[in-house]
Amino acid sequence: MQEGTVLIYAIANQKGGVGKTTTAINLAACLAQSGERVLLVDMDSQANASHGLGVRVPKGQPAILDVLLGECGIASIVRPSSVPGLDLVPSSPDVAGASVLLPALEHRESRLRNALAEPGFPRADYSFIFIDCPPSLGLLTVNALVAADQVIIPVQTEYYALEGLAQLMSTIGAVRLRLNPALTIAGLVLTMVDLRTTLARQVEQEIRTHFPALSFKTVVPRNVRLAEAPSHGVPVFMLDPHCPGSDAYFDLALEVVDHG
Ligand SMILES: Nc1ncnc2c1ncn2[C@@H]1O[C@H](COP(=O)(O)OP(=O)(O)OP(=O)(O)O)[C@@H](O)[C@H]1O
Ligand SMILES: [Mg+2]
Known part of the structure; x- marks a missing residue:
């Protein structure tokens, strides 16, 4: 990695509940814990990434939607999270309004990219910026894909895991063609893996066969600590530094650094 360059990753999959936010929080936090300066941008109106890092934006206070609408600069809403070295651009339920307000604006697909390039920011x-996407392929996810250098795709290890991936790949292809030619796929990361089950092993095998060059070696096990950590407003390693979920996200962080 070149000195002074920031790598921007969108964490995307239009399927709900596959581990996007868990991956965004814990990957970003592991890199911050390793001494990197990291920013997490929450693009989801559920604001799970914000809450999971101990940040709740009071009603009426600016959040990411105000930045996308051009009502404030991104620098004015960046704030520290519960993790030293990890800053957050928070979301709030108001982001749901983006689906109504964004389509009418100029450069509607590039608002986040432009915000991250503002002189004041x-x-x-x-060294790393992660963007947590909502479970849809709408304008918010498109803004993330346009702003990003690479996409990380969490895939839940379940029977229907591959369903929807073709549509996601074609959206990424369309963004690359029209708006962000340099966009690449960093990889698919298998989440909530229970390797004791035959089904999980079969699904893992199927994904590695379909996307041999695109699958991270690290798999994230199903681990209750990962599900508990957000209610404490911290990443998993601050709750239990030696649990399997914590180990997995540190391993994934190493792979991300190595891939560059
Ligand atoms: N490896 C794991 N082990 C156990 N629970 C997990 C794991 N990963 C995620 N979870 C839990 O599964 C649920 C869905 O995860 P998460 O919120 O990260 O998914 P998401 O893709 O961001 O969802 P959405 O599409 O709604 O934004 C959450 O309750 C989370 O705590
Ligand atoms: Mg989420």
Whole structure:
């Protein structure tokens, strides 16, 4: 990695509940814990990433939607999270309004990319930026894909895991063609894996066969600590540094650094 360059990752899959936010929080936090300066941008109106990092935006206070609408600069809403070295651009339920308000605006697909390039935003302070996407392929996810260098795709290890991936791949292809030619796929990461079950092993095998060059080696096991950590407003390693979920996300962080 070049000195002073920031790598921007969108964490996307239009399927709900596959581990996007868990991956965004814990990957970002593991890199921050390793001494990197990291920013997490919450693009989801559920605000799960914000809450999971101990941040709740009071009603009426600015959040990511105000940035996308051009009502404030991104630098004015960046704030520290519960993890030293990890900053957050928070979301709030108001982001749901984006689906109504964004389509009418100019450069509607590039609003996040433009915000991250604002002169007032200290982009060079960060070595990694992660963008947590909502469970849809709408304008918010498109904004994330346009702003990103690479996409990380969490895939839940279940029977219907591959369903929807073709549609996601074609959206990524369309964004690459029209708006962000440099966009690449960093990889698919298998989440909530229970390797004691034959089904999980079969699904893992199927995904590695379909996407041999695209699957991260690290798999994230099903681990109750990962599900508990958000209610404490912290990533899993701050709750239990030696649980399997914590180990997995540190391993994934190493792979991400190595891939560059
Ligand atoms: N490896 C895991 N082990 C156990 N529980 C997990 C794991 N990963 C995620 N979960 C839990 O599964 C649920 C869905 O995870 P998460 O919120 O990360 O998915 P998501 O893709 O961001 O969902 P959405 O599409 O709604 O944004 C959450 O309750 C989370 O705590
Ligand atoms: Mg989420």
